[in-house]
Every structure is written in structure tokens, then in C-alpha cells.
Amino acid sequence: MHQLTLAEIARGLADKKFSSEELTKTLLARIAQLDPQLNSFISLTEDLALAQAKAADARRANGESGALLGAPIAHKDLFCTQGIRTSCGSKMLDNFKAPYDATVVAKLAAAGAVTLGKTNMDEFAMGSANESSYYGAVKNPWNLEHVPGGSSGGSAAAVAARLLPAATGTDTGGSIRQPAALTNLTGLKPTYGRVSRWGMIAYASSLDQGGPLARTAEDCAILLQGMAGFDPQDSTSIDEPVPDYSAGLNGSLQGLRIGVPKEYFSAGLDPRIAELIHNSIKELEKLGAVIKEISLPNMQHAIPAYYVIAPAEASSNLSRFDGVRFGYRCEDPKNLEDLYKRSRGEGFGPEVQRRIMVGAYALSAGYYDAYYLKAQKIRRLIKNDFMAAFNEVDIILGPTTPNPAWKLGAKNSDPVAAYLEDVYTITANLAGLPGLSMPAGFVDGLPVGVQLLAPYFQEGRLLNVAHQYQLNTDWHTRTPTGF
Numbered sequence: 001m002h003q004l005t006l007a008e009i010a011r012g013l014a015d016k017k018f019s020s021e022e023l024t025k026t027l028l029a030r031i032a033q034l035d036p037q038l039n040s041f042i043s044l045t046e047d048l049a050l051a052q053a054k055a056a057d058a059r060r061a062n063g064e065s066g067a068l069l070g071a072p073i074a075h076k077d078l079f080c081t082q083g084i085r086t087s088c089g090s091k092m093l094d095n096f097k098a099p100y101d102a103t104v105v106a107k108l109a110a111a112g113a114v115t116l117g118k119t120n121m122d123e124f125a126m127g128s129a130n131e132s133s134y135y136g137a138v139k140n141p142w143n144l145e146h147v148p149g150g151s152s153g154g155s156a157a158a159v160a161a162r163l164l165p166a167a168t169g170t171d172t173g174g175s176i177r178q179p180a181a182l183t184n185l186t187g188l189k190p191t192y193g194r195v196s197r198w199g200m201i202a203y204a205s206s207l208d209q210g211g212p213l214a215r216t217a218e219d220c221a222i223l224l225q226g227m228a229g230f231d232p233q234d235s236t237s238i239d240e241p242v243p244d245y246s247a248g249l250n251g252s253l254q255g256l257r258i259g260v261p262k263e264y265f266s267a268g269l270d271p272r273i274a275e276l277i278h279n280s281i282k283e284l285e286k287l288g289a290v291i292k293e294i295s296l297p298n299m300q301h302a303i304p305a306y307y308v309i310a311p312a313e314a315s316s317n318l319s320r321f322d323g324v325r326f327g328y329r330c331e332d333p334k335n336l337e338d339l340y341k342r343s344r345g346e347g348f349g350p351e352v353q354r355r356i357m358v359g360a361y362a363l364s365a366g367y368y369d370a371y372y373l374k375a376q377k378i379r380r381l382i383k384n385d386f387m388a389a390f391n392e393v394d395i396i397l398g399p400t401t402p403n404p405a406w407k408l409g410a411k412n413s414d415p416v417a418a419y420l421e422d423v424y425t426i427t428a429n430l431a432g433l434p435g436l437s438m439p440a441g442f443v444d445g446l447p448v449g450v451q452l453l454a455p456y457f458q459e460g461r462l463l464n465v466a467h468q469y470q471l472n473t474d475w476h477t478r479t480p481t482g483f
């Protein structure tokens with residue numbers, strides 16, 4: 001049963017082959033047995049899951065249907081869940097039980113999804129390896145000595161190991177697409193504003209966006225359908241109708257114009273990944289797509305711009321965790337200053353502290369224009385590059401990451417080496433565009449992802465292309481040994 005996709009589960013439940021309660025119990029037992037190897041969950045919510053599963057079975061018995069009714073999922077541990085620990089992977093929020101549900105959590109619960117637990121993540125979603133969590137690193141099910149990618153690494157590892165069919169993630173600079181690529185999943189970062197950020201603990205508010213991680217594009221369509229939509233509680237949520245993503249999967253790719261940026265194939269890219277990307281291009285050509293070389297000339301400035309903007313916003317967002325209003329409080333503070341300093345010094349890990357310092361510096365008087373404002377100008381240039389490219393092509397294709405999953409600890413002494421892994425993903429966040437990563441093959445037994453980017457609100461186009469690709473390839477069906 002654990003091999004079933006969301007689409008297959010929906011059919012099985014509708015045909016009464018099994019109940020949501022049976023499925024939920026099977027998956028909870030599998031998590032108990034296998035997760036100690038992976039560390040992909042921070043909290044399990046067995047009681048809630050069984051209650052939701054029984055309620056979903058009752059709704060089906062009453063004639064209700066729906067692709068998510070009775071479907072087991074998990075949430076990245078930065079989505080607020082009422083009465084349940086919402087830690088953000090940090091000691092700072094280790095004992096925080098959210099007083100309300102995030103909009104995404106509430107919407108999926110209303111659609112009948114069953115929450116099995118909260119997944120591990122890089123502390124405050126800062127990272128590309130899922131090694132910065134207060135609850136310990138997550139392991140990649142494809143090779144337990146390697147990282148699963150971050151920051152939604154717990155969601156990715158759990159889904160890749162068939163502990164459950166799908167999970168939520170968030171993507172500020174690649175944290176859905178990058179772990180999807182490194183664990184052989186399909187992951188989608190929607191257009192900024194497509195999915196509500198209300199109740200999603202903020203890292204960098206102008207970049208953060210929630211989205212689905214699953215094994216197939218078909219399942220991403222199902223999960224995104226449950227997550228997307230206007231939310232008056234989020235002032236950056238956009239009031240655009242949500243299309244029927246599943247209905248759009250079957251469109252033909254005949255004549256689809258795919259742009260391949262020449263800047264993507266530079267020295268930093270592992271040549272074995274480049275070869276797999278070229279194979280995926282050939283596959284899409286067979287399905288009728290037309291390939292065109294394009295240019296994104298400002299791409300080289302993306303990492304420096306992102307690593308000013310994201311820490312700047314983080315330093316402001318994380319100022320609320322002061323041991324008074326929110327978060328961990330140190331023992332026996334001598335005075336107010338000591339309370340602030342030690343609560344934040346003890347509550348935040350080293351990567352979060354580094355980002356807060358960089359961000360506060362970039363925003364300080366005298367440096368604001370030189371760093372933050374300059375980075376925002378680069379952001380506009382990057383967006384303009386995409387707008388020009390999308391005048392010529394329907395979709396942009398390239399690698400999701402320059403390298404396959406690296407060994408645990410390999411980049412810990414050099415933060416910049418880890419930042420460089422985001423080179424292909426962060427531009428979509430800077431521009432607010434939707435992006436998807438899907439499985440495209442293996443290098444040394446480790447998965448490789450191909451990334452597709454589309455114009456604003458064209459998530460349906462991304463899912464359509466990925467689904468057609470997956471009907472004609474079987475990379476996404478490969479299962480890691482031992483799981």
C-alpha cells in the first residue's frame with residue numbers, strides 16, 4: 001500500500017479497496033519502522049491522523065468524494081498547526097504549540113487530507129542540505145551518507161522513502177525544487193501569491209512560497225489544488241481563479257516552445273548532469289516540443305543579490321524571537337540585555353545567526369543603498385530577463401542543481417559552497433515565477449532533477465509538461481533500495 005501515489009489512493013478509496021484508516025495505520029507503522037534511519041519527522045500526530053482518517057471514511061460513506069479525501073500527507077514544520085508543536089527546526093520554537101492552523105493546513109484538512117506529522121527542515125528554512133535542524137540532519141534515502149537537500153528535506157526524504165505519498169514544503173530560494181531533485185521527486189514552487197503564506201513562519205517574506213512535494217506531477221496537481229487560492233489574511237495573496245490542475249495534465253506538447261538558457265551550461269555544472277538534461281530535452285522534442293537557445297544575462301548576479309535580500313528580510317522577521325514576545329528564554333537573565341542576548345544566542349543555531357548578522361548589516365544606515373537597494377535593482381534586472389525570454393518561449397528548461405546530493409558534512413565548513421548549489425533555483429524566487437523540478441536520471445546512484453520555469457500563474461503548464469514527460473519516462477518510478 002505504501003507504494004501508492006495520491007491519484008492511486010483516491011481511486012482505491014473510491015473503489016473501497018481499503019479505507020483511509022487502514023492506509024493511515026499502515027503508513028504510521030512504516031514511519032515507526034523506517035524513519036529512525038532518515039530522521040525525516042520532527043513530530044508525529046498519530047491521534048490526529050487516525051481521527052481525520054475515520055472522519056474521511058465517514059464522509060466517503062456518506063457519498064462525498066474528492067482526490068484528497070482520506071489522503072495521508074505531512075506538513076513541513078513551519079506551517080502552524082493548532083495545538084501541535086511548530087518548531088521551524090529550531091530550539092527557539094522547540095516548545096511552541098501554534099494557537100491556530102495555517103491557511104494551507106486548514107484548507108487541506110477541510111479537503112479531507114490526513115496529517116501524519118510535521119517534517120524536519122533546516123532551521124528557519126535556511127539551508128540547502130537539511131543539516132542545520134535543531135533535531136539533527138535528515139538522511140537521503142538514496143544513500144544514507146548523503147544529504148537530502150534542504151530546506152524541505154524532511155518532507156522530501158519521507159516521500160522518497162515511501163513513508164507517505166506527498167507532503168508540503170516551502171521554497172524561498174529552492175527549498176522545494178532542490179530536495180525534490182536530490183531525492184527523485186517532483187516538486188513545485190508556485191507563483192508568489194498563489195498559495196497563502198498566512199500561518200507559514202516567515203523566512204524572507206518577499207520570496208517565501210509554499211507548494212507540494214510528491215512522486216509525480218499528477219500528485220503535485222492534486223496537492224496544489226488543495227493548497228492554492230486567494231486568502232484575505234495574506235496581503236500578498238492574489239485573487240486569481242485557480243484552474244483545474246488535474247484536468248490540464250493531458251494537453252499535447254506539440255509546438256511547445258522550450259527555452260534553454262546558454263548560461264545554465266557553464267563550468268559549475270557537473271557534466272554528467274548536463275548530459276541527463278540534454279536527454280530530457282530530446283525526450284520532450286520527441287513529444288513535439290521545439291527547442292530554442294535563450295539568454296538570461298543577469299543570472300550571474302542572482303546569488304549575491306539573493307544572499308543580501310533573504311538575510312535582510314530574515315533579520316527583520318526573526319527580530320520577534322526575543323525571549324519575551326516569542327520563543328525560547330534563557331535561564332536566570334541578569335537584566336534585559338542579557339535576556340535578549342542569551343535567549344537569541346542560545347535559541348538560534350549558527351547558520352541563522354550568520355544570516356541575521358549579514359541581514360542586519362545590509363540594512364544598517366549607510367549600507368542600505370550599497371547592499372539592499374542594489375540587490376533589489378538586480379532583482380528587477382533578473383525579472384526583466386525572464387520577461388524578455390517568455391516573449392520568445394513558453395517554458396524555460398535546465399538543471400535544478402549543479403551537483404547531485406553531497407555527503408553529509410561536506411559543505412559545513414564553507415557556507416558559500418552550499419549557497420552556490422542554489423544557482424539555478426533562486427532566480428525564480430527573485431522574479432516570483434513558478435518552477436518545478438522532476439526526476440531526470442541518476443549519477444552514481446543519486447537522483448538528478450530537471451527544472452522547468454513558466455510565466456506567472458502557469459503552474460498548469462509546468463504540470464502538463466512534467467506529466468507528459470512522466471508518461472514517457474520511468475525515472476520518477478524508481479525506488480531507493482531498502483525502502
Ligand code: GLN
Nearest residue numbers: 125126127172173174175
Ligand atoms: N538554500 C536557500 C537558503 O538557504 C534557500 C532556502 C529555502 O528555499 N528556504 O536560503
